[in-house]
Amino acid sequence: MDLRFTEKEEAFRAECRAWLEANVPKEPLPSGDTAEGFALHVEWEKKLFEARWAVVSWPEEYGGRGASLFEWLIFEEEYYRAGAPNRVTQNGIFLLAPTIFEFGTEEQKKRILRPMAAAEHLWAQGWSEPNAGSDLASLKSTARRVEGGWRLTGQKTWCTRGAFCDSAFGLFRTDPTQERHKGLTYFLFPLKGEGVTVRGVDRLDGDLGFAEVFLEDVFVPDRDVLGEVNKGWEVAMATTSSERGLSLRSPGRFMATASRLVDLYKRYRETCDPALRKEVIDAYAAAEAYRWYTFGTVTRMSQGGEIGADSSMNKVYWSEMDVRTHEAALAMIGDRLELDEGSPAAEDHASWLKGFQFALAGPIYAGTNEIQRNIIAERVLGLPRK
Amino acid sequence: MDLRFTEKEEAFRAECRAWLEANVPKEPLPSGDTAEGFALHVEWEKKLFEARWAVVSWPEEYGGRGASLFEWLIFEEEYYRAGAPNRVTQNGIFLLAPTIFEFGTEEQKKRILRPMAAAEHLWAQGWSEPNAGSDLASLKSTARRVEGGWRLTGQKTWCTRGAFCDSAFGLFRTDPTQERHKGLTYFLFPLKGEGVTVRGVDRLDGDLGFAEVFLEDVFVPDRDVLGEVNKGWEVAMATTSSERGLSLRSPGRFMATASRLVDLYKRYRETCDPALRKEVIDAYAAAEAYRWYTFGTVTRMSQGGEIGADSSMNKVYWSEMDVRTHEAALAMIGDRLELDEGSPAAEDHASWLKGFQFALAGPIYAGTNEIQRNIIAERVLGLPRK
């Protein structure tokens, strides 16, 4: 056990911090889940990519730095510490890219990864359907074999930022004789063009964070099949594990939130309920626990270990921690908690309200926490399914 | 709505309070779940009965005062407020007696009720079997028809204070061709005599609170069948509803606990964690909510309403409140919480440790809280069973 960072890692941190200090917008950008905010976020992503901070852990040929997982964690700590904008590329770089690295052809890698990282081509996820949420395997969208490719038909929903993106990825039933997890194929498909209708859906906080996507006989060439035909479930599972686990929710994010909560408390400690001190300390302790848990996971992964069902524990933990942390903040803000963005009297507090609403999605998306707890109980603890 | 007590009720309260002040032992009795403590408790019960405070809501002919449900609540408030001893008769008077009042013959009422209330004949419950806990209907003990009565064979467990009592009540399978809820009969059976073996089992807190009862061809006369033969399940359900609901857990008990917690806090507020103030206030608010919920239930019952599935809400609520309240107390006591009875340095704190351990049983007995939540969801909210 050696918890010191290496000289190389410290240098990486210093370089990263210096760049972020010089480049992070002084004023927070408008939400990346609105049309005008999205454009500004894309601009920021391009800048990040140019400086090679967009995908530090990717190989250099795709715009990365070949950074280690620990360096990636350092980058994330610095990124959130600096209060840098949310990543509108994240569905691509965190959810799709790991699958492409694992299952993609060389052609796919070359064609897709760099524009994705450079925010030139933007990706949305297309996992859910109206009747296939937690129960992803009940999806109904189909892909029909045609000359040179496939025709996709069906409806996808909860496509994050789908109204603003260029393409999406998801599963379609390619073998209609098979049921549930079988006979599915992983497709990359366009969000613009013939047969595609995208309808934005306002999220709880009022931002156009979601989209419904209707596909009618949309042509997709063979080169946009990811992995084997009819093996889509296996291919997708690699990605959902990333979604729940390490990559999407780095400790840096929650440490930054805990640290903001500490600052908020320092402003209000004279007037707020004394019991909130406990909440603040507990939030800090929870974030620290998450940080060290993740360092343990990364150590194991660096030695060739798999993340596996740990990702379910991870997901339940961070999502519920995030709600509690924001609840503590709202309690501190008191009767001003209802002041939304655009309120002159909101000071910086509206970001907590926004963050709270965002946090409430955590226990729902990427597989509800109910599903995650089933997975933990059955796969980690070995309790019987039935 | 009129939340004033009537003059008659106030007079009842005054009489009750005066008697308790004069008669409640100055020093707490040793636990009623130990042999020597039990004897002292029985002595106390006899005194209570002589003064006609043992079963205030029963008709006068059985030793009661024909008191209303509201008067009963008043009695309970005063009883706990006075710190009077736990009722070792409670399995009889709260669990069995309501069933006898509803299903018993005149002969049974005359023979059983008064000695039960007078603590001359002591009753234990015999619901569970080793493989029939939450799943009561899977019980295996049998009763075989013989001349003038029945022969009982089987094993009952978790019989509260069974090691000290004279008789017990429980279900036995009288029709071996029937399964689960059918073909059961409600019997009163002896805990002493031929074929009966009683083995005391130490409870979590070290007291001999439980017993296992082994029955081998034990004769029970026909007059000790309660209700119809083969209708035992229906008869028993009336009793389990009492166990979970109103009668066993009167608000007076929890208000007294909350009030003791307030007193404890007053002693420690200068030194304990300031966040405990919140716990104390919440404990008080929770007890008040329970009190008024119960007054609502009693009002409905006084007007001919049924308690029904409400009793499940009641049980989940008080049992979890009781744990939380004791946890707050232990946090206040700090590192002395481990001091058990018999510790010179324990002051009065060991009673909180004892109470905490007792509270932990709440979410388990009388139907686990898991079962209760199923009942609430299915019978009150109408969610589907499967």
Next chain:
Amino acid sequence: MRFGFTEDQLMLRDTVREILARECTPEVVRAVWEKKSPKTPYGTLAEAGVLGMTLTEEQGGLGLDETDAALPLEEAGYAALPEPIVEAIAALPVVAAHGGGAWAEKIAAGEARLSISIGDARLVAFAEQADVFLRYDGKKLYLAPREEVALEMQVSVDRTRSIAVPRFTDEGATVLAEGAEAAELAALVFDRAALGSALFLNGLSRKMLELAVEYAKDRVQFGRPIGSQQAVKHRLADALIALEFAKPLAYRAAWSVAVADPERSLHVSLAKLRASEAARFVAKQSLQVHGAIGYTIEHDLHLWMKRAWALAAAYGTEDFHRDRIGRAILNEA
């Protein structure tokens, strides 16, 4: 001792329930949200005497008290009524009895709306709709007509709540009371508004729970309704328990206010604390059961949920009421 409602009270509840079911549908609430100025049942409620119910008959009211108002306010919450009914019922008796009769009449008739600003509360609700503000500035209690109040408009998370930071002047004020009397009356109005909010919150909770139960019965995943999953069942059972144990405290507080119980403020704080906690809890459970669909503003849930968040902090946050209980029961200064 009798802790239940009379036939008359239940009938009044049913009347209000019917009016709201007809005129305060989710579509109406949503239209207010979207600033489309739909017709709300404010006028109908006034006609039925509901807004002025706590005025005496001489004042043009129904001569009813807080126990009578309890169930109608709960119904208002159930329908997420986007109108200042809590404020009308809380303030009118004080307004009418202390020289504000003209305003009281107009409000009871549904021709004007009243908003409340007591002490150092930072925000006023119904800022755009209000014609008059009942203001207590620490010295006097007065009615300030809309045009004399400077309002810095804010955006509430609940768009049906028009909120503002107000700045009051004395211009055109109708002074109702001064000194100790003003303080006492302001405290009474505050308690009545907190009580009304508690009842309203319990109504919101009931609706949020109902939405979740219906959804859980209908939504099929893994080949069966999600409501047959034990985790969903237990979540909703806990939500029901939270609500059912909050309600009696609100009814009891209503009685304490009605009879001027010396512990009125303690009882109101217990009611508001538990109602707020329950509403936030039920909202969270309901959202989790709905999943992504509940996380959109196309679905109705958020109309109730955001009102719950806002009201849980209005007329005293949970911490405020908890502190007030603490000072009452812990022999604190």
Next chain:
Amino acid sequence: MRFGFTEDQLMLRDTVREILARECTPEVVRAVWEKKSPKTPYGTLAEAGVLGMTLTEEQGGLGLDETDAALPLEEAGYAALPEPIVEAIAALPVVAAHGGGAWAEKIAAGEARLSISIGDARLVAFAEQADVFLRYDGKKLYLAPREEVALEMQVSVDRTRSIAVPRFTDEGATVLAEGAEAAELAALVFDRAALGSALFLNGLSRKMLELAVEYAKDRVQFGRPIGSQQAVKHRLADALIALEFAKPLAYRAAWSVAVADPERSLHVSLAKLRASEAARFVAKQSLQVHGAIGYTIEHDLHLWMKRAWALAAAYGTEDFHRDRIGRAILNEA
């Protein structure tokens, strides 16, 4: 950066695990509970060098540090070892380095037992077994032989913990340090004991969870194992999460102590707070899953559960450690 254990450390863990599996069965723990003075593995652990592992080789130890001791202490908790291993590992390096070499040798050899009393701690553990007490009275740090300490024996809820209120005199004391040095050493020993307790608690949690999982697989009600019920699954999943997120904080604190990190005390407090919370939580979940059988002293669960309650409050209660974290991170006085 590497946050994992070495092969050597895992081997040492396995050695300790094997010794304990053989010599510290639940029957042995129960026999201690029942005051039957069974043979415990204290001597075997000493022979394996475990008790003196943190002494240097010149002092007769293994020259290992807290990261090496982490997994063995967790194993000790898993077996509910009723011996002062936390105390030996926490205290011996300080004792040996400051003139207590003779005692250190005896303890490392398993021929004596040490108990710790720092500052205003009210209770000492292993009161009956201890041959010597490491005492810090606010001025000096010294070793007090058993015969010079007046012990008012108490009864712990965990009968394997012999506890007492001690009264120390200076008679026969071996003074290890005075003044600032004593304060610093006492703080170090306290942190090491708190760290050891955190690790021990995590071991207790692991065992309590394992008992519950096994029971849930075996126990059939309603025609299927109770572990197939979602409510039971989720309860145990939550218990696992509590434990798995407590463990890394304890390992990190071990490293901080080993390298004398300036934030050592903060890290120890984080570890102890979360381990105590997790242990109390896991205990509660395990008991609930066991139902009535877990509520008897015939079943093993209580042997672990009561140790967890006691240790969660020893060497700093949760509130103590939470406060210490607060003072470190909130810029408080």
